[in-house]
Amino acid sequence: MxxxxxxxxxxxxxxxxxxxxxxxxxxxxAQAPAKAVGPYRILVANDDGVRAPxxxxxxxxxxxxxxxTIIAPAENQSGKGHSITIAEPIFRDxxxxxxxxxxxxxxATPVSTVKVALAKILTSKPDLVVSGINRGTNxxxxxxxxxxxxxxxxxxxxxxxxxxxSLSMPATDYSAAADVTLRVARYxxxxxxxxxxxxxxxxxxxxxxxxxxxxxxxxxxxxxxxETFAEQKHPSGRTMYWNVYTEGGTDVQxxxxxxxxxxxxxxxxxxxxxxxxxxxxxxxxxxxxARQ
Numbered sequence: 556m557x558x559x560x561x562x563x564x565x566x567x568x569x570x571x572x573x574x575x576x577x578x579x580x581x582x583x584x585a586q587a588p589a590k591a592v593g594p595y596r597i598l599v600a601n602d603d604g605v606r607a608p609x610x611x612x613x614x615x616x617x618x619x620x621x622x623x624t625i626i627a628p629a630e631n632q633s634g635k636g637h638s639i640t641i642a643e644p645i646f647r648d649x650x651x652x653x654x655x656x657x658x659x660x661x662x663a664t665p666v667s668t669v670k671v672a673l674a675k676i677l678t679s680k681p682d683l684v685v686s687g688i689n690r691g692t693n694x695x696x697x698x699x700x701x702x703x704x705x706x707x708x709x710x711x712x713x714x715x716x717x718x719x720x721s722l723s724m725p726a727t728d729y730s731a732a733a734d735v736t737l738r739v740a741r742y743x744x745x746x747x748x749x750x751x752x753x754x755x756x757x758x759x760x761x762x763x764x765x766x767x768x769x770x771x772x773x774x775x776x777x778x779x780x781x782e783t784f785a786e787q788k789h790p791s792g793r794t795m796y797w798n799v800y801t802e803g804g805t806d807v808q809x810x811x812x813x814x815x816x817x818x819x820x821x822x823x824x825x826x827x828x829x830x831x832x833x834x835x836x837x838x839x840x841x842x843x844x845a846r847q
Contacts, residue, residue: 600627605629638666686707706719773810782799
């Protein structure tokens with residue numbers, strides 16, 4: 556896959572994954588991947604549903620890297636974040652996707668899908684979990700709402716390297732995004748990831764020739780788009796609201812929102828734990844004996 560290299564100082568500071576494939580990026584102390592005894596095992600999940608075109612595209616691409624197993628929600632579960640299925644049974648069905656790829660569908664949220672896959676379906680722990688390719692980006696704080704990111708976060712919380720991959724709308728061709736995801740997955744296979752870290756990969760619409768490159772980015776503190784609520788009247792007379800989300804927004808250089816807007820693939824390392832040691836240190840006086 557060929558991509559034009561940018562030469563701005565920002566890219567030198569943040570690194571491109573193209574360079575990272577030759578020398579490890581500064582994610583922290585990466586956990587060295589275990590030497591494979593058998594095939595490299597990859598679990599593919601998503602939140603758009605088992606029949607989503609993005610899931611099929613990435614599963615086909617990842618076959619070049621190892622043994623792919625598809626276990627995904629039966630229906631669209633977008634926006635479910637890290638929610639789990641607890642109030643109803645989870646039904647399992649075996650289906651065949653285009654090209655003869657076999658898949659398992661579960662009537663569950665993305666996180667519960669990964670939980671059930673690891674606990675009840677897979678006979679051995681996968682070496683990598685890839686969630687996506689999602690239809691629509693999951694930038695900035697939207698990663699907390701994303702079922703795509705939720706599935707990857709759940710895998711990372713169970714000690715499995717994970718990637719969440721998303722493609723900007725209105726793209727319908729997932730081939731370039733699948734190539735990018737394969738490239739990142741190959742890096743993870745060769746170098747591993749720090750414990751508790753997963754990669755949130757957001758890809759602009761385009762082709763391998765139009766993408767400007769791959770960039771390690773910070774997570775934006777914005778929502779990665781604009782969320783509004785359309786108001787309508789139900790025939791019964793009750794007022795109802797419909798969530799309307801539009802991708803876009805601006806942010807400072809170096810964030811995932813900025814990178815995708817500028818045509819770069821944004822690769823953002825995210826941590827499972829949200830514990831803030833620095834904040835904890837400032838709260839020590841809270842536990843001191845109360846003054847009389």
